[in-house]
Amino acid sequence: MEEALNQIRTLASGFEKTRDHLLRARHLPGDVYSSNEIYALEKDRIFMTHWLSVGRVEEIPNVGDYMTFSVMNEPIIISRTGPETVNVCMNMCLHRGVAVASGCGHAKDFSCPYHAWLFDVGGKLIAAPGMKESEVDFRDAKLKQLPVKIWRGWIFTNFSSEPPSFEDYIEPYERELWWFQSGECRLADKVEIDVKCNWKFLVENLIDIYHVGVIHKSTFGGFVKGEKIGFQLEKDGGWHTQYQARPHSKSGEQVFPTLPWAKEESSGIACKAGIYPNLNLSMRSDSLRMWHVWPMSPDSTRIVCYLLFPEAAFSIPNYDEEMTKYKSFVRQIITEDAVMVESLQNASGSRFFVPGPMAPLEQALHHMEKHYIDLMTSAT
Template identity: 40%
Template sequence: MAQQKTLGDLAGTRKELLHARHLPGEFYTSPEIYAREIEQIFMRDWICVGRVEQYPDPGDYRAMRIADEPVLVCRDQAGTLRALANVCQHRGVEVVQGVGNANEFSCPYHAWVYGLDGGLVGAPYSREVADFDFEACSLPRIQLDTWAGYIFINFDSDAESLTDYLAADQVQEVAAFLHADETRIADEYVFELDCNWKFVPENLMDIYHVGVIHSGTFGKGFAVEKFPFHLTKYGYHSEYESLTMAPDGAWLFGKPMPWLERKSKSFAFTVFVRPSFNMFARPDMLQPWFCHPLGPDKTRVTVLTQYPDEWFEQPAFEQKNQVVKDFIRLVASEDKEMMHSLQNGVGSRNFTPGPTMGLEKAIHHLLNAYLDRMFGEDI
């Protein structure tokens, strides 16, 4: 009954932008809606989990949880990147934790041993078991593919290819000029927020708040009124004007990346990849944000800073990079407080969804694409 009431409140969100309203608060607090999101979105979509250069050598691995599912990403002895369910096929314990390098993975509970390809290679006392089948006890494989150096996984073995998935929003076409595959990570900033995962991509495409919350950082050079929204099937992209991602718009590296040499110092670009990947570019760097839900009101956020190889060879590179690291953490801190407040506010009995503004065009589009995915276009 409660869900029927919530669905009945969506007529306002479904209206045209300047007549519409934001989502009801239940969409950010309800365990039932969250569970549906996991099944309808995160178990079907391609999810960004990092970069290829984070796994340079055979045996390199990272364990993580994506939408409540334990996942292990590693590079095997043949050099192939793999995504595996990080769930021992004996009792379900997570086989490995954290980040590292290993020749094999040993479950900490009963010492079942798995190869880098997920195959079971050892299980104490398994000879005592009738018809013990090592092959049937391999760690389940999860689809993995890459685009522009980013690693994506998909829990659905029947999902469309990553190529087709991205093409639905022309991502490869509109972002090709960024040459993300010719950059590498200089900083990885990971933090958790006490808010629903949807607030992260919504906030990152919320042009309305930039001149308010970020007025002391990059917002003071942000041409809000000139921001062009290019909507696609599920997302959007935009080339716009902004300060660099350094204090007072500093030109730390002295020039743009080679493939952006014709862009001005005020160049900025963004593209959204559903469900939760926001790419940002400046002339001298890339800074993608992506998030993973940890619960109805808990989210893990990752922000990468990427440069071309030649930046790493510049004099005083570490000092310059530290300036950028400090600045992105300052910018994120400006948003953190607001997103925590958003989560508290939408759970209040006094919250009524407000109108969507013209500068919230991308959010309005995102919300309606989300509702299509969750409940169909007729709701």
């Protein structure tokens, strides 16, 4: 940890250049994208302290349904313990720490595959074979519980022993995002892709309107009026914006029914928002997407995009065929980005790398990078 803090201190002059006024500012130093020590510090100061979306309630609709997940190598179980109750706990047996559940599915209990300790779907210890003579009190034993908050159909949790108020955290988006009514949509599918770059490059890329008309010209970039886009900046690195583009399809034509709350808007409406640290919300006239960016290592990231549609979309003619096309289109966009961010990753580790100046269209990115510096330099 001390080595990471020393690295952060040595980057002070670079951080000051990032903090400068947008039209004079420079991007973050390369070390924050390539250092193992800084990556570990990010885990402590960002991913173990912030509220994180780890799935949708509709993924575990029935009592006993569960799914497992890992956040920077911290394994968790997300389970349905009652008709209106979702539980999140650490996926580590109380005996030796072996994962008691894997994958996803339905269960009445979880049995540790190592020594057969048995837990109910909420993590309470039911049985510990061979431990009758133990002097340890097991009466209230349970897998470590994490707090749970549900927001617009999303399951949020926090690893901190003293998590900040979720209501304060989400308030700007609850107040401003009239267009992200994901609780009124159904999940069609998810697109998951691993990209060989640091997680921050992908979070920044999802903010970066500047590049859209260049590398996405053949997909959707030519229809985004980037020079007219302005951002509403929120506390703690958050942001949102609204602009004109086109329906989200390869042909540029709207395929799925219009979202009920967007029927008075133009078919080219486009809205985006970022919730720090790793969420990007997006809307077109017929669909919503929620992008989750998960660090896997300093130079590897998993991006998970949830595809959401109004109920009427699921009964259109040729739904399966159109959904296949839609997913392919989303994958194509990610693939276009992946080539660029992997090149960024390579550059960040070079001894000759010099952070470049920010463009006016990078206002939200600038806002987020300054927040990152605040988090990483506190009490150094």
